[in-house]
Amino acid sequence: MSKEEAIIKLVPAFRQYGYEGATLSLLSQASGLGKASLYHYFPGGKSEMAAVVSEYVSDLFEKMVLKTLQGEGTPELKIQAMCSSMAEFYKDGKNACFLAIMSFGEADKLFHDRVKARLQELIQALAQVLTETGIKSEIAHKRSLDAIATVQGALILVRILDSTEPFERALESLPARLLN
Amino acid sequence: MSKEEAIIKLVPAFRQYGYEGATLSLLSQASGLGKASLYHYFPGGKSEMAAVVSEYVSDLFEKMVLKTLQGEGTPELKIQAMCSSMAEFYKDGKNACFLAIMSFGEADKLFHDRVKARLQELIQALAQVLTETGIKSEIAHKRSLDAIATVQGALILVRILDSTEPFERALESLPARLLN
DNA sequence: GACATTTTACCGAACAATCGGTACAGTATA
DNA sequence: TATACTGTACCGATTGTTCGGTAAAATGTC
Incomplete structure (x- = not known):
């Protein structure tokens, strides 16, 4: 093997x-x-x-999700594509987020800096796309952070409520929340 | 003792x-x-x-936070009061949510049903207030769920990013998101 | 009030089981 | 033969838990 x-x-x-x-x-x-x-x-x-x-999963996330934000296309379409790939990556919410998992208990003591850095990368990548639409950098950062929080929260709710509904709903509302 | x-x-x-x-x-x-x-x-x-x-903390949450939703006052004011009490309860986001803590690993196997029930109570209590404003029951439930996800996600972000900013921002946007 | 008895609060020491980790002999593959 | 890999046995430490017992407070009895 x-x-x-x-x-x-x-x-x-x-x-x-x-x-x-x-x-x-x-x-x-x-x-x-x-x-x-x-x-x-x-x-x-x-x-x-x-x-x-963790590194493997982060790389996978980058390839599957963040990749959709780069390259050509309108920001609207790119964000739409990101939501689709997120649904796949998180298996409609049934997959917990690795960063969140590694931010608890003993793992947090071991990997805090790395997890923090990875999350900041993610926030910035998302904010970057928003600025392309003309949104001010500061507001873009705000919305990006809010969006990620919503997804993270939805992942928790899915696990507790045994239903993928909160995650699907979070993804649905994501584009409008980011762009409007 | x-x-x-x-x-x-x-x-x-x-x-x-x-x-x-x-x-x-x-x-x-x-x-x-x-x-x-x-x-x-x-x-x-x-x-x-x-x-x-867990039961102790849940009761405390009920006394400190949910209590603000019951009784007299406009829904706007009650939700505002809830946000304030939430900031206090979660210590501006520095306190992790007990339900979320107990939804991981072995704890989840032990307490899943109880945690689920408690969360559903919370969702319903919040939705109840929204219906008082004339919002349709279905939409109220949706928004309530979305709000709780936002708070949960913010709590995770606070811990990872070492900053209470995401939580404060989540609470700020909460009333508008619930009522409008 | 004085004494006997039970209940409550608490602790040191030990329990079996499991933890993460290591040493080493052996097997496969080249 | 040299290197890569693996099964077995083992290690000290720590896990959650239990046992036997103590000191004091509460309760009952006269």
Whole structure:
């Protein structure tokens, strides 16, 4: 098994159980690798596994979601495209956000700076598109932050209420909220 | 030490470290009671501690926040009052939401139904006030859900970004978003 | 009021289980 | 033969929990 395969198999484990909840035996089971093998690929242990997996998911998010914001097209269409790719990325809200997961408990102590930086990147990328429409930089930043908060909150509500409705609704209202 | 005193001292421990992160030795230290003594007040162990503390915080939220929605006054004023009390309850966003904390990892398995029920109560209480303004029940429910998502998301952003700004902004926009 | 009894509050020490992590011998592959 | 990988056994530390017991307060009995 390649390292990337291992990473891919570890993603849902961390996503479902969180950093502290994902025990080594669980990660071993999820990946199909023995503990010794896990330490071969990730000499830094559990924290390195989480770091690498987080990075992998962040890159995936960049490729799947942020990419839609760059390139040609009207801001309206780009934001529409971003919402679609977000629905796919988060599986209609059933997938928790990795950044949020890693902002709790012990994981927060380990990865706080990295998570913060990644989120700021995201905020800025979104704000960038808004300024293209002529919206003032300050307001663009405000709306971008508000939009991300709405999505994050919706992801929590989905998990608690056992319904993807809040997430779908959040995505629906997102373009208007950002552009108007 | 009375049981209520113990509960009060356990609140910040669970809030800061989460369910899984709040170890018995940590809870013992936070409460000032020996581990064995904790089992005197909470024979059900850690899960009972978390359950009782959650219930305590929920009741506090009801007294501090939901209370402002009932009684006399225009819906506008009541919602304004709710925002103020929310700012106090969540300490400008520095306090994480207990429901959200208990919706992660192992805690979710233990308390899912209770958390879900409490959140639904909250959504309905808020929607109820909106219907008083003549807003249709369905739309009121929608907006209530959206508002709570915004607040929840803002609480996450505050923790990641080390700034209370997202929360303050979310509260500012809340009345307009609910009523207009 | 004086004494006996029970209840309450609390703690030190130990429990089995599991945690994250390591050592090492062995197997596969080149 | 050299390197990459893996299964097994093991480690010290910590987890949540329980046991046996103490000191004091409350309660009952006379």
